[in-house]
Amino acid sequence: MTEAPTTRSSRRALALGAPAPGETLQRWLYRSLRQAILDGRLGEGALLPGTRALAQQYAMARGTVQLAYDQLLSEGYLQALRGSGTRVSRVLPDASLQAGPAPVRVLEEPSRFQPGGPWLRNVGDQPPAFPLRPGSGLPPAFHPHRCDVRGFPIDLWRRLHGRHLRASKLAILSENEAAGLAPLRAAIARHLDLARGVAVSPDQIVILGSVQQALDICLRLLVAPGEAVWMEDPGYPGARQAMHAHGARVVDVALDEDGMRVHEALAAAPDARLAYVTPARQAPLGMALSPERRLALLHWARERGAIVFEDDYDSEYRFAAKPVPALRSMEGAESHVVLAGTFSKLLFPAIRLAFVALPWQLVDPFTRAASLAARNANALSQAVLADFIDDGHFDRHVRRMRRVYAGRAAAFEAAAHAHWQGLIAVPPVTAGLDVVTRLLAHEERDAWQRLTAAGLTAFPLERYCAQARLAPSLVMGFAAFDEAQIDAGAKAVAAALRGRH
Structure with missing residues (x-):
């Protein structure tokens, strides 16, 4: 019996080109074999070389070839039959991949659908507060609001990840508490006590993806559309845009060398439901909110039953003196100040972990709202960050980067x-x-x-x-x-x- 042509041709050395710059060998091999299958150069039933032979042909580790084969097997492009080797599947996982581009359909009339909800009406004509397609790699000089990711101890972070990716610890991959992992909330509470003078229970802390998310939830819980909120001017664009998106009446409050002019805010909108401030280092001008104005702000919040949202975004990085105490650390602030902090500026942007320390009366509704909006933040990253803090690495990193x-x-x-x-x-x-x-x-x-x-x-x-x-x-x-x-x-x-x- 003669051998099928596809089998003979597949036994010859495979010509797969060269990897793209920066592409791993495993990724290149997987991509090249998949493309050869889709192009028909490796026809259905074609026998692929053994992993040892292909590894020798391209001077790579046999394990690399095996990993590429395994991925193609798992996706249905290849099949492995005992005694028959590894062959191209008779039926590919997605026949439409071979069909070429779909024809362009010309609609006879324009679609009647046009997005037009209140969110778009409020902020749709404003430029995005954050880049929707940030550039890859390191930022160009002199991009603001960025830490240096090159200074982060990535090898240590990888080892801590490995600690939690063991068979005995796979529970971390399941559903977790909506408020965040208890070890991380406890670690943050200890850090706030030592570094910011804030005494707070771990049960008052909720872990989120960003301070932006925290502010959005507070606005939903505390401010009805049309009600007033105080906003620093100039101030953080993301905060102002979140307020507009919610339909709040934004009262822009001027600044001077002592920070927000609280007396002007009181004159303009004493009935405001929320005030957004960056009291440790005003964003972007950099001054600290003076003690007198902190007291005035807290007095207003207590008298009016309002909430102060304290964005403590980079207070750890103060060079000439000790960090300015948090507004939340002041007497009488515990029932009227939401303290928010982020690890994206202290560690690296992609960590996407932040926290809020809440007044007791907000803990339950805030946690429920956070769960409804986004379930919970990434539990694996939370577990690694908790170890990073508890083992002392966080404090050492912040001191070094300072x-x-x-x-x-x-x-x-x-x-x-x-x-x-x-x-x-x-x-x-x-x-x-x-x-x-x-x-x-x-x-x-x-x-x-x-x-x-x-x-x-x-x-x-x-x-x-x-x-x-x-x-x-x-x-x-x-x-x-x-x-x-x-x-x-x-x-x-x-x-x-x-x-x-």
């Missing part, structure tokens, strides 16, 4: 002095990941367009403003860039603004 960022703040000031004379004035940088710089020779939009054209990034201050009209300024980040990048970036900024890019 020193690193302090050095970069100094380098940023020095680079500005060396390269931006007559262009940009930089104030002393004493905290945070970014700073508001003042433009001396350009309007904000002109400067932003010049920097963008040169492949650089900074945010115009007007992006944070509603009613406020301030001197032309840019919000510029320094923390994500080492000293050499800061100096090179400063030269590039100068060239762009002077028209030499």
Whole structure:
């Protein structure tokens, strides 16, 4: 009996091309074999080379070939029969993959469906508060609000992940508490006590994906459409847009060197249901809310039965002095302040874990609302973060990065002095990941367009403003860039603004 042509041809050396730059061998082999099957170069029933032979042909580990074969087997492209080797399946998992592109249908008349709910009516014409397609890789100079992911101990994080991915600990892959894993909530409560002077029970803490989510839930629970909320101006764009999306009446409150002008907020809307503040380091201007205004804010909340939403987004990174105490640590704040914090700026953005410390009366409704909206945050990441905190790695990382960022703040000031004379004035940088710089020779939009054209990034201050009209300024980040990048970036900024890019 003669052998089928597909069997003979498949015994010959497979020509699969070369991996794409940065592509792993396993991914390349899987992709190339799958494409050869879909193209018909490996026809149905074709016998594939053994794993040892293919590994020798392409100088790779036999285990790599086996993993690629296993994936194709699990997806139905291959079948392994005892005594017959590994062959291309007679019936592929998705016949439509071989059918080519679907024909374009031309509708006889436009669809009558148009999205038009209250959310779109309130914010649909506003630019997104966050980039919908952020660029891959490290951010360009001088992107604000970014930590340096290169400083994160990723090997340690991987080992901690491995600790929880054992057969004896697979319960972590099941459903977990809506409020978050108890070990992480306990670790956060201890950290808040030591680092922020906040005494709170772990049962008052809820774990979420972001501070943005926490604010959205508070608005849903506490503010009816049309009711007033106080918002710093300038202030965090994501917070203002969440308020508008909810249909709240946003009362923009001006700032001075002592932070939010609480007396003006009281005069404009004493019946507000919620106030959003960044009291430790105002976003984006950087001042701390003065003790007198903290007391005035708390007095208003107690008298009116209102809630203060305290966004404590990067208070750990203060270079010249100890962190400013949390508003939530003050006497009388426990029933009227929601303290929110995030690990995305302290560790790395993709961790997507944040928390709130709630007044007791909000714990149950907030937890139920969070569960209804998003069930619960990623439990595996929570378990790893709890270990990271309890084993002391979190404190060590924050202390180390505080020193690193302090050095970069100094380098940023020095680079500005060396390269931006007559262009940009930089104030002393004493905290945070970014700073508001003042433009001396350009309007904000002109400067932003010049920097963008040169492949650089900074945010115009007007992006944070509603009613406020301030001197032309840019919000510029320094923390994500080492000293050499800061100096090179400063030269590039100068060239762009002077028209030499």
